[in-house]
Amino acid sequence: MKGRCEVERKKIFFAGPSVMPVEVLTEMSENLVDYHGQGLSMLEASHRGGMFEDMYDETLALIRQVMDIPDEYEVFFLGGGATLQFSMIPLNFLKKDGFADYADTGTWSGKAASDAKTIGTVRLAYDGASSHYTSMPDPAAFKPDSAASYLYICSNETVGGIEWPAYPETGNVPLIADMSSDFFSRPVRVKDFGMIYGGIQKNLGPAGATLLIIRKDLLESRNSGLPTYLDYGTHVSQKGLYNTPPVFAIWAVKLVLDWIVRNGGLAGMDEKARSKSSLLYDVIDNSGGFYRSPVDRRFRSRMNIVFRLATEELENELIAESKKLGMLGLKGHRSVGGLRASVYNALPEADVHALVDYMRDFQARKG
Numbered sequence: 035m036k037g038r039c040e041v042e043r044k045k046i047f048f049a050g051p052s053v054m055p056v057e058v059l060t061e062m063s064e065n066l067v068d069y070h071g072q073g074l075s076m077l078e079a080s081h082r083g084g085m086f087e088d089m090y091d092e093t094l095a096l097i098r099q100v101m102d103i104p105d106e107y108e109v110f111f112l113g114g115g116a117t118l119q120f121s122m123i124p125l126n127f128l129k130k131d132g133f134a135d136y137a138d139t140g141t142w143s144g145k146a147a148s149d150a151k152t153i154g155t156v157r158l159a160y161d162g163a164s165s166h167y168t169s170m171p172d173p174a175a176f177k178p179d180s181a182a183s184y185l186y187i188c189s190n191e192t193v194g195g196i197e198w199p200a201y202p203e204t205g206n207v208p209l210i211a212d213m214s215s216d217f218f219s220r221p222v223r224v225k226d227f228g229m230i231y232g233g234i235q236k237n238l239g240p241a242g243a244t245l246l247i248i249r250k251d252l253l254e255s256r257n258s259g260l261p262t263y264l265d266y267g268t269h270v271s272q273k274g275l276y277n278t279p280p281v282f283a284i285w286a287v288k289l290v291l292d293w294i295v296r297n298g299g300l301a302g303m304d305e306k307a308r309s310k311s312s313l314l315y316d317v318i319d320n321s322g323g324f325y326r327s328p329v330d331r332r333f334r335s336r337m338n339i340v341f342r343l344a345t346e347e348l349e350n351e352l353i354a355e356s357k358k359l360g361m362l363g364l365k366g367h368r369s370v371g372g373l374r375a376s377v378y379n380a381l382p383e384a385d386v387h388a389l390v391d392y393m394r395d396f397q398a399r400k401g
């Protein structure tokens with residue numbers, strides 16, 4: 035394939051939108067104007083036509099295959115970002131006279147809980163405020179109230195850099211997880227969940243779509259009387275094609291899934307994630323305190339490695355220099371400061387080695 039190795043690529047540590055496999059970008063560019071000789075672009079294709087629908091069906095089948103999703107789950111895409119789900123979930127599943135349990139582990143689960151409060155009663159089954167969102171409950175011991183409509187968790191807190199190492203067992207209470215930032219980065223036992231969803235722009239493609247996986251019996255028990263678009267039933271009854279789907283983003287997901295399959299599937303992604311994140315945590319842990327990880331090590335994210343230096347000046351210096359070396363996105367989220375290296379599936383291990391070398395060199399000069 036032309037172009038693949040000719041471009042000098044930056045090292046892309048952005049938290050989202052984020053790095054995509056260069057093979058996927060190349061394949062998209064080669065088929066952008068003329069999709070596999072069909073004389074039009076996927077960008078121009080009708081979502082009611084064969085060219086899109088063939089690709090769409092393949093994508094849904096690939097998602098089921100890669101994630102090993104049982105038949106009793108519906109799979110579809112929506113626009114509106116993961117953020118739209120913060121209200122759609124309680125609208126559909128928070129029982130009118132009931133309550134929902136939320137584990138508030140940081141920015142994203144906090145936003146979800148706050149939206150749910152505008153719709154119904156929320157019980158914080160875990161409140162991370164006292165630990166400044168640097169820790170999480172022990173998944174083996176964590177239980178929702180048995181009367182809760184569901185338990186909501188965020189699988190990986192992208193801003194705080196903490197991740198559930200395993201998921202709580204919730205019995206009859208449906209477990210709902212936002213997997214936006216660790217989607218498809220490790221095998222997941224789908225049957226333990228009522229619903230899994232995530233924006234695709236971290237591990238699965240460009241911005242513009244959210245992928246939803248919902249168990250059919252949960253769907254059947256949803257609240258009635260919702261506006262058409264906000265009712266999950268609308269989308270599943272139309273195979274996810276009630277309105278115009280994010281065609282371009284879905285095509286990209288298809289190609290990223292092919293890439294995941296070629297690279298060892300979810301077990302392969304997990305192995306890569308562990309080795310890449312360990313490289314960074316090792317530099318931090320072996321820096322004699324020059325670099326510091328603020329998070330409980332039992333819950334360290336394999337995706338977003340958050341770290342601090344002694345002063346903000348030093349942090350800014352490191353970020354400014356890193357840009358000159360072609361490393362992008364190392365500045366921490368504006369709400370927490372510090373540094374953050376996002377090492378999603380598509381980030382080459384070589385880029386992590388480059389960052390590690392640079393961090394060691396920076397410490398040697400400034401430490």
Ligand SMILES: *Cc1c(COP(=O)(O)O)cnc(C)c1O
Pocket residue numbers: 050114115116117118142188190191192212213214215233234236
């Ligand atoms: C990025 C992110 C979101 C928000 O996604 P949008 O698509 O921008 O709405 C939600 N949850 C998590 C965990 C995220 O990382």
